[in-house]
Amino acid sequence: MVFRVHFECADLARTTIAQEPDPLWEVLLGLHVLQTDYEPETFGTWRERARARLSALEQELLALAPPVGYSPDFLTPRAAGQGLEAGLAAVAATPPGQLRSELSRLSDSVRLPAWSRRLAAGENSVMTRLVQGLRSFHRTKIAPQMPMITPAIEATVAKHNGTVAGDGFESLIPQLHPTLRWEAPVLSVDLPHIDRDLYLNGRGLRLVPSFFCWRKYPMMLLDPALPPVLVYPVRHADRAEAVVRHADRDRAVADLLGKTRARVLKSISSGACSTSELAARAGISLASASEHARILHNTGLVTTHRIGSSVRHMLNPIGADVLTGART
Incomplete structure (x- = not known):
């Protein structure tokens, strides 16, 4: 089965390479990984x-993110390319019609919980809870891994940028993924159970x-009316330990810093925070x-910045190394 993406001249000019992972795509795909036993070494x-x-x-x-098949497009809005909070705001602002349509499509393949009907009906409290869940999963499961993941992503993207600058878009395609094929003006993506055409019509990719x-295989949004995105996997076999924590790492950090200070450092690793937020965490x-x-x-x-009358604490690379053993 093939997903065919049709380009015009304007689309090539407007096709861009994101320089970092999209936080909400990483949340969705992390939820997929959580429900499988795929790639245990990584x-x-x-x-x-x-x-x-x-x-x-x-x-x-988990109910909205089955590891195989369809996941609702509204979980990964284009605004997420502007950062996590912009993405979460876009999720919260999903039009009611889109919510109903996508949740109905999802219900064709999985059994949805009762609260999803209230979400589809536009109940604000349910959407607020959903957004809180997305934020929490990113803060506790994705963000702590970013100090290790980011270097691998940056190296890959730098290579892609150089390929486009030196050899053009056509030469980039085989680097992105082996399932991609370019026969101008069509980019073909081999995807299971999907056979369709997407016309960019000047929007770029x-x-x-x-x-x-x-x-x-890569991932794409199903709705052709949404801003076109192609999410491709970055694999670095020599960095398989990027998301692997040594079994005794937490104990080692606690022995080094003391239990409370180790807990404080780990809390800061979940994301930049004020002192009051740190105390709560x-x-x-x-x-x-x-x-x-x-x-x-x-x-x-830790790096501490003062903003107005408050301060923000942020884990720096040395602190990340202490938590993850990146230098060992």
Whole structure:
């Protein structure tokens, strides 16, 4: 089966290569990986830890993201290319008609929970809970891996940028994925159970790299009216340990820093946060969070920026190395 993407001259000019993974595509594809046993050497340890720590909010997402077959397009809006929060805002603003149509399509292949009917009906509280679940999964399951995943993505994208600059778009296609074929003006994508044509009509195509795209083929949105995206897997066999955590790594960090400070450092690794947010994540007092963050900053594991009257704490590469053993 083949998904044929038809280009015009304007489409070639408007085709772009995303320089980093799309956060909501990584959430969706991470949810797919979580429900399979595919590539245990790459995803096995991450999957085991993620399954053990899946919150109730995050568990609800699994119903909308079956690992095989259709997943709703509204979970991965184009606005996510502008960052996680813009993407989540776009999810929350999904038109009611799109929600009903895509959830109805999904219900043809999987059994949906009762709350999905309230989501399809446009109930705000259900959409709010869905967005919270997406944010939580990214914060706890995807973001902690980015310090290891990002270098592999950056190396691949740099190579692709150079190919396009030096040899043109046609030479890029075989680098992206072996299932892609270019016979001007058509890009053919071998996808199971899909035989259709997509006419770009001057919109161009956004090429998005993904670490969690585990399947043996790229991913595309089903709705032809949506901004065209092709998500392709990035594979680096020599970096298989990128999402593998050593079994005793948490204990080693705790032995080095002390249990509370190790917990604070791990909390910061979930994403940049204020001192009050850090205190809530780590389950400690505001004064204690402030003191631990100050020490981690002074020792070079955390970067702290002042914005107005508040500060933001962010894990830096040295802190990431301490948590992940990237230098070992």
